Amino acid sequence: MxxxxxxxxxxxxxxxxxxxxxxxxxxxxxxxxxxxxxxxxxxFEPAASFKIGKPNDYAPGSVTFIPERKIFVIRALDGSFQTLTATCPHLRCVVRWIAEERVYECPCHGSRFTDRGKVTAGPAPGPLEWYEVTLATDGRLYVNTLVQVRADYRLTV
Ligand code: FES
The missing domain is CATH 1.20.5 (Single alpha-helices involved in coiled-coils or other helix-helix interfaces)
Known part of the structure; x- marks a missing residue:
């Protein structure tokens, strides 16, 4: 109770x-x-400078997209190298290489760029940027995205 x-x-x-x-x-x-x-x-941002492998990893006359770095590695037939951003200068979408037409195209708003990175169509306000590529002491290619170079810059190996 x-x-x-x-x-x-x-x-x-x-x-x-x-x-x-x-x-x-x-x-x-x-x-x-x-x-x-x-x-x-x-x-946490990706490093602005990085190595992208040995020169022989890239065939002469090739355009190779490295998605984790958002760059294209271009190896000319003479064996020289250039690196081009894959980031569209409009709203930073990733452009793609259309080998048959030899142009870069942005899937977001349709900007198009020549194989030299010059804008030919769409809302992009300027060309794609070229980055410095050098040969590191260990023999690998070294890209510095903080250093923009002219479109005629080439690394000859
Ligand atoms: S982001 Fe490439 S055209 Fe708009």
Whole structure:
């Protein structure tokens, strides 16, 4: 048989338990937010300069797309190298090489570029960018996307 006021006391204990639980949860939430605030926001971007393999990995007369770097590696028939961005200067979609027509085409809004990167159609405001490519000391090709070069720049190996 319940004693007088026992039901009331139980309800009060339940209420206090929920209240203390809410206080503890809010303190833990504030601690978590403080710890998160102390951890710096780091933007992980791909490296601006990188190696793309050995010269013999590319056949003379080829245009090779490297998707993870968004560049084209162009090896001329004389064996020289050039690297061209695959990023469209309009809204940064990735352009594709159409070998049969020898043009680059952007699938987003239809910009087209010659095999020299000059814009011939579409909303792109300018040409595709050429990047410096050099030979690293270990004999691999080294691309620096921070260094833009003219369209006639070539690495002869
Ligand atoms: S992003 Fe290439 S044409 Fe718009």
């Amino acid at each position: 319940p004693r007088e006021g026992e039901g009331k006391s139980l309800a009060r204990r339940t209420f206090l338990g929920i209240g203390w639980g809410a206080v503890v949860a809010s303190i833990l939430g504030m601690l978590a937010a403080t710890v998160r605030f102390l951890v710096p926001n780091v933007l």
